[in-house]
Amino acid sequence: MSLTKEAKARIESAAHQTRVDVIRMVNAAACGHPGGPLGMADFMSTLFMQHLRLDTDNLLDPKRDRFILSNGHTCAGLYSLLSQKGVIPRDMLMSFRKLGSPLQGHPHRNPELGIDMSTGSLGNGLSVGAGMALAARMNGWDTRVYVASSDGESQEGQVWEAATSAAHYSLANLTVMVDFNNVQIDGEMRKVMNVRDLREKYESFGWHAVDVDGHDVEAVDRALCEAKEVEDRPSALICHTLIGKGVSFMEGQPGWHGVAPNDEQAAQALAELGAA
Numbered sequence: 001m002s003l004t005k006e007a008k009a010r011i012e013s014a015a016h017q018t019r020v021d022v023i024r025m026v027n028a029a030a031c032g033h034p035g036g037p038l039g040m041a042d043f044m045s046t047l048f049m050q051h052l053r054l055d056t057d058n059l060l061d062p063k064r065d066r067f068i069l070s071n072g073h074t075c076a077g078l079y080s081l082l083s084q085k086g087v088i089p090r091d092m093l094m095s096f097r098k099l100g101s102p103l104q105g106h107p108h109r110n111p112e113l114g115i116d117m118s119t120g121s122l123g124n125g126l127s128v129g130a131g132m133a134l135a136a137r138m139n140g141w142d143t144r145v146y147v148a149s150s151d152g153e154s155q156e157g158q159v160w161e162a163a164t165s166a167a168h169y170s171l172a173n174l175t176v177m178v179d180f181n182n183v184q185i186d187g188e189m190r191k192v193m194n195v196r197d198l199r200e201k202y203e204s205f206g207w208h209a210v211d212v213d214g215h216d217v218e219a220v221d222r223a224l225c226e227a228k229e230v231e232d233r234p235s236a237l238i239c240h241t242l243i244g245k246g247v248s249f250m251e252g253q254p255g256w257h258g259v260a261p262n263d264e265q266a267a268q269a270l271a272e273l274g275a276a
């Protein structure tokens with residue numbers, strides 16, 4: 001079934017709010033990673049607003065869906081979406097990266113805030129996600145486990161150990177969404193260490209895998225629906241995105257991987273987003 005007009009509008013509004021929050025949070029903290037979460041905002045909003053069963057009503061239910069942000073440095077976007085779901089108090093957002101705040105610069109596990117795993121050290125999330133998916137199946141739960149990953153993270157060998165075991169155990173309740181933006185901390189991914197065609201790779205590991213435009217929320221929704229229909233293998237969505245999407249001077253620029261906009265740049269970014 002395709003997205004209703006209302007559902008599409010809800011997702012687009014969440015993506016917009018995510019981008020605005022990310023700029024404000026990273027600017028206020030004067031450090032952090034704006035580029036990744038701006039690029040991921042559309043596919044993450046599709047997941048959070050349309051598919052992921054994680055909200056204030058089921059937060060402490062062990063059977064609820066799980067989400068792991070394995071590319072943990074992009075967490076400003078996750079915190080924004082959790083606040084939009086009512087799980088993280090909105091007024092906590094501005095404590096991002098401050099001493100003592102639960103909203104650290106890389107996620108610190110805190111199920112009461114919807115943060116299901118501590119991440120930041122790249123490479124681990126898919127392994128833990130596979131374990132959660134296997135445990136859920138053994139318990140007879142209909143829990144789905146979603147893991148966000150990235151092209152840079154796909155250089156980690158452990159990702160492929162996890163991909164092997166998830167296929168071996170036919171973990172149909174596991175879905176990875178890879179932010180494929182051809183950027184990593186040191187520049188262009190294809191120049192630093194080319195991970196090549198991740199759809200082909202996941203497929204060859206025994207996964208259901210598709211390429212999707214990570215900014216086309218209808219296409220992302222269709223791919224997430226399709227993943228739920230696959231009964232015998234895990235699913236990988238290779239989400240092709242533009243780092244910094246929505247802010248002209250950040251788009252496509254590896255330099256915005258992990259640099260905070262100053263006050264002037266933040267004002268320009270917010271003006272471009274229509275939120276000045």
Ligand SMILES: Cc1ncc(C[n+]2csc(CCOP(=O)(O)OP(=O)(O)O)c2C)c(N)n1
Binds near residue numbers: 036120150
């Ligand atoms: C194990 C490990 N090695 C190195 C790093 C340092 N690091 C932080 S982000 C990053 C780049 C990851 O690439 P990607 O997620 O594609 O970056 P983005 O697209 O968000 O710019 C690296 C190497 C890390 N966090 N963990």
Ligand SMILES: [Mg+2]
Binds near residue numbers: 180183
């Ligand atoms: Mg990247």
